[in-house]
Amino acid sequence: MHIFPTEVVSTVKSRVLTGDALDMQVVEEVLQEWLQTLEMPLRRVLLVPPDGTRAHSLAGPIANILYRILQPAEVKILPALGTHVPMTQEEKERIFGADIPPEAYIDHRWRTDVTRIGVVPGSFVEEVSEGLLDYSIAVDINREIIEGGFDLILSIGQVVPHEVVGMANYTKNIVVGCGGKEIIDKSHFLGAVYGMEKLMGRDHSPVRKVFDYAEENFLSQMPLAYILTVTETMGEETFLKGLFVGREREVFEQAVSLSQQCNLDLLDQPLQKVLVYLDPREFKSTWLGNKAVYRTRMAIADGGELIILAPGVRMFGEDPEIDRLIRSFGYQHRLDVLEAVKAEPALAENLSAAAHMIHGSSDGRFKITYAVQHLTEGEVKGVHFNYLPYEQACRQYKPQELQNGCNTILGEEVFYISNPALGLWALKEHFIA
Helix, strand or coil: CCCCCHHHHHHCCCEEEECCCCCHHHHHHHHHHHHHCCCCCCCEEEEECECHHHHHHCHHHHHHHHHHHCCCCEEEECCECCCCCCCCHHHHHHHHCCCCCHHHECCCCCCCCEEEEEEECHHHHHHHCCCCCCCCEEEEEEHHHHHCCCCEEEEEEECCEECCCEECCCCHHHHCCCECHHHHHHHHHHHHHHCHHHHCCCCCCHHHHHHHHHHHHHHCCCCEEEEEEEEEEECCEEEEEEEEEECCHHHHHHHHHHHHHHCEEEECCCEEEEEEECCCCCCCEHHHHCHHHHCCCCCEEEEEEEEEEECCCCECCCCHHHHHHHHHHCCCCHHHHHHHHHHCHHHHCCHHHHHHHHHHCCCCCCEEEEEECCCCHHHHHHCCCEEEEHHHHHHHHCHHHCCCEEEEECCEEEEEECCHHHCEEEEHHHCCC
16 A cells, blocks of 8 residues: 655645635646645646536546646546446546546446455444444445555545535545445445435534544545535536545544535425436436436425436436346335345445435325336336426427426426536425524
8 A cells, every 4th residue: 555654744834725716727727736735746646536527627627737737747547437437538538638648547347346345334324324334335436546656645625515424525435436346335235214304404414424534544544635615507508616636534623614605495385396418428327317316305295296307318228237226126115215224235345325315216296207218108107207208298298498496397396406406405394494
């Protein structure tokens, strides 16, 4: 393992930059200044940004800046794919820039490309889950992080409300985005069993506490630092509201505070009908597209309806085995999924799939309708969603004419969201005492 000298970690000052719309030239200057404070030779550097499903993080342009200013060091880029399919070269060029050569990239394969750095004990999991679960969690991460001989590893990504951990990024980018099957499975299941509504938009969830354990016990001596963004999208434009650079947890906590101001849409009344659009370049599966369910469920009224316009969705899981499991079991009620985990070894061995099925179900509280082009009515209904042909939905709702938020369509109030990955919609009562 390549060790980041403790004295360097303790003396490097974090950098925080906030504003209404931060300029990338200013970002570059801040990163240059921060890198100079390291006062150590950088021969090999690993950048760990999110993949193309998180383009609004602005991690792409930041990775491009770092790739350039870190020269002449050898710089590699390991997109934090998690269980997602590897990015195509076209996607890499679109997100990170066409000037980065193909050989600079490393594709993470979560089932094979990992090595173990430690185990979170079952007693700790039992404590943080309030007695709901007591399994241990092996922490396996991409072996390049451990064995690649890098002088510096920079994890880049957006802090935004998240359905598994509460607030995305920080150590999640390493232990899940570049993680192995067990920590992906068990962390997702922990979050699902604990309850999304209790953790989304908050910092100290049971899952985050597991990641903090890994940070404190297994990652602290690695040559690792974090570059965290908070962004806000208005219309077609995404603005960088905050840049947080450093090693300590305080950097993440400051980003969490800003994201809670920028990325929570708190409502006075529950919504009867919600219409969500999924960009086909970003959402090709319900595994990703169900962000439409996760991020709106705390705002939708009992008996309401969520309609998901999904022109790019053509599969359920990003992984063939997970896709098969979703097709077999579907998005069932939480208690039904928990019973299936007890009865079906295939599901018990793929707990992230079981967690995803819980996340994607409304538990019978509201109706979920997928409007698709590339899945059949039978396939959609087979996983317990309602079906609507995409073209019919577009004729009926005319999404190109809608504004984000409340719209009136043929006398009916419809709440429109152009990208569910950008935040969390919830009733004020969930966050304001």
